[in-house]
Amino acid sequence: MTTFILKRILAAIPVMVFVALFVFSLLYLTPGDPALVIAGDRATPDEIERVREALGLGRPYLVRFGEWFLAIVQGDLGRSVFSGVPVSDLILQRLEPTVSLMVVTLAIATSVGVPMGVFAAWRAGGWVDRIVVSAAVLGFSVPVFVTGYALAWLFARELQWLPVQGYQPVSGGFVPWFRHLLLPSLAVSTVYVALIARITRSAMLEVLGQDYIRTATLQRACRSAACSTSTRSRTPPSRSSPSSASAWR
C-alpha cells in the first residue's frame, strides 16, 4: 500500500512540472503586456521599457520560470504586478464568493434538474416530458449572459425583488447573502439543470424499462380492487425459472 502511494506521488511530480511549465508559458502566449497596462496608454516607449525592466519582464524565460517555480513550491505565490497585493490574498478574497456561488448553483441545479428528469421520464411521451425536454434544449442553447440579463431585467429592475449586482459576505447576514447570490446562481445553473434533467430522464427511462420495474408495477396493480383471478392467471411466470425466461423472449 505504501509503495503504491509513493509511486503515485512520484508519478504526480512530472505532471506537476509539466502543468507548471504550461501555465507559465500561457503568460507568454496570451496577448497584452503588463508593462503597458501599468505605464498607461499615454506612456512613451522609453517609459514602458523602464517599467518592463523594473518588473523584470525582460529577463530570460527560464530564469523567470525557475524563480517562479521555486517560489511556488515554497508556497509563495508572489504579489500582483498591478496592485502589489499578495496573490494568496487575492485568491482568498475570491474564495468565499466563488464557493458560495458554486454551492448555491449546485443546490439549484440538483434540486430542480433531478425532479425535472424524473417527472419527464415518468410521463415519457406526454406533454410534461415534452416541456422538460424543450426546457433542457433551451437551457443548453441560450447563452448564460443572456439568461443573466433577462433575470436581472425581470427580477431586479421590473419587479425589484432582488439586487442587480454585487456580493454580500455571509457574515453580513444570511438573507442579504442569499439575495445577492440568487440571480447569478439561477443564471449559471440553467445549463446544469438542463444537463442533469436530460441525464436523469435518460437514466430513469432505462430503469423504468427494466423487468423488475414492470414486475413491481404489475404486482401493485394486482393488489388493487380491480384486479381479478383472470388477471392473476394471465400474469407471466417469474423470470427466475428457465421456462419463464423463454416465455419472456
Next chain:
Amino acid sequence: MRTCFEATFGFALAGALLFADPHAALADTILKYTPSAEPRILDPVVTTAAVVQEHAYLVYDTLISLDADQRPQPQMLEGWSVSQDGRAYTMTLRDGLTFHDGSPVETNDVIASIKRWSQRDPHGVRLNALGMRLEALDAKRFSVTLDQPSDLVLTAFGKMSASALFVMREEEAASTPPTESVRQVIGSGPYRFVSAEYRPGARMVYEKFAGYAPRKEPASFFAGGKVANIDRIEWVIMPDATTAVSALEANEIQAYESPPIDLLPVLQSNPELVVRPLGNLGQFGYLRPNFLHPPFDKVEARQALALLVDQTEVLSVAAGADPDNWQVCYSFFSCGGVNENSAGTDGLHPRNVEKAKELLAQAGYKGEPVTLLVPGDNVVLNAFASVVEPRLKEAGFNVDVQVSDFSTMIARRSNRNAPGSGGWSLFPMWNYTFEADNPLHAAYFNMTCNEKAFFGWYCSQEIEDLKAKWVLAKSPDERKAITSRIQEIMAADLPIIPIGKFSVPIAFSTKVDGLLDTPIPVFWNARIAD
C-alpha cells in the same frame, strides 16, 4: 416569562444576523460610483491612466490647482513668491496639512514627491532639463530654482492630469522608484483610501478624512475648498456596461462615469437620473498614422486620409446624435483652450473622396495593406475606426482591419515592423482636451527624432526646438506665437488627423448634488440630498 424573553432575544439576534448591514452604522452618507475602468495601478506617477488620476485626486492633494478660468491657484500652498530674475520660487505650505496617518505634511515630503514625479512627467522632465533645484528652507517653506527664468514651474505644479503633481509622504516618495508603485496609499487629500476593504477587480473604498483642512474659498474647478460632504465613497467595479446601467437605474449605484452611447436614451428617459457631460472641456479624438512604413510615410497619403475623415459623421457615431456632445475642430491644440488654432487646416475639409484618390496616386500608392488597429472593447475608438474604415476603402486604400482588445492594441502599436509583419499603419486614439493645451502635454507632441518618440514615430526637430523656446517664453503672446508655428508645421505634416472634440456624459442620480464640472470626476463639494 424567562423563556419568552430568551425566545424574543434569540429572534432579535437572529434577525440582526440575518439582515445585518455591516456598513449601516459606519457612515451617514454613502456614494456608490462605477468608474469607466478599474484602476489597476494606484500610483499616479507610474501610470497616466485617467481613472488613476481620479483615484489620486481623492486621496492626495496638490500644491497648486487650476481654477475655472484655468489660472493656477495655491492649494496646499499658502502662496509663493518669485525672484526678480524669474528663476527662483519660494513656496510656503498652509497650516494644518496632515497625512492620513496623522503625520504633518512638511517640505521634505513635498521635495521628495516633486523629485519622483519629475522623473516621469514631461513637464517635470523639462524642469529638470532647466536645472531645477529644490531646497527645504524649513518645515513649511521650500525653494525651486531654475537655471533660466520660466513660469513653467506654476504650469507644471498646477497641471490637472497625466500626471498631476500629487504630494506623498517622503517615506514612499523617496524610497520608491518612479517606475514602481508605492506600496501604501497615504495622502493628505479630503478622502483616505481604506486599503482593508480594497478588493482588486471588485471594490475600492474611500472615507472622509476628518483631519483634512479645506481652503476657505469656494470650490472652483480643481481649486478652492475641497469640502468632503459625503462620508464614504465606494467604487463598484463593473466591467459590463449593461449591468452598470441596470444597477444605476435600480439605485444600487448613484453615479456611472461612462455609460455606452447606445444606452444613453434609456438613462435620459429616467426622471431620477441626470445625464450630462461634466464641464465643457471634453475629449479630443484623432487618428495616428505610422510614419515608418508606406503609405503614410508620404505626406500626400496623410493628406488623403485627412480628406476622408468627416468629423461630423465620426463624432455623431462616437458621441451620439446630440450635437451638444461634440464639436468639429481642426486645432491640434485643445479645442476651447487658449492655444486653439486652426491655422493651416483649411485644406483638410470638407471630405473629398476624388481629391483623396488623386493625392493617393501622387503618393505612389501601390496597394500596400493599411493595417488599421481597432480596440473592439473601447466604444469610442471602435466607433472612430468603424466610420473611417469604409471611407478609406472608398478612396482605394487596401484596409486590413485588426480588431483586438485595447491592451493588445496598445501593445501592438509599439511594434516598428511593417504592417504585414506584425506592425501597423493607423490607430485611433483620444486625449482629454486639457492634455492638448500646451506642446508639452499630450503624447503626440513627443516628436523627438529617436526611438523615444510617440508611437507612429513622427520626427520634427523644429517642433522640439520650438517646445524648448515655449518653456522659456516670457509672455503669453510669445507662447501663442510659438504654438501657432507648431500648429502650422503639424497642419503641413499631419502627425495626427484630428477628429474633433467630444464629451462622454456621466450619469448620476438626481440625489447627487454639487458635482463639479471637472473633466475628471472629483467628489469633494458633492453631497447626497435627503
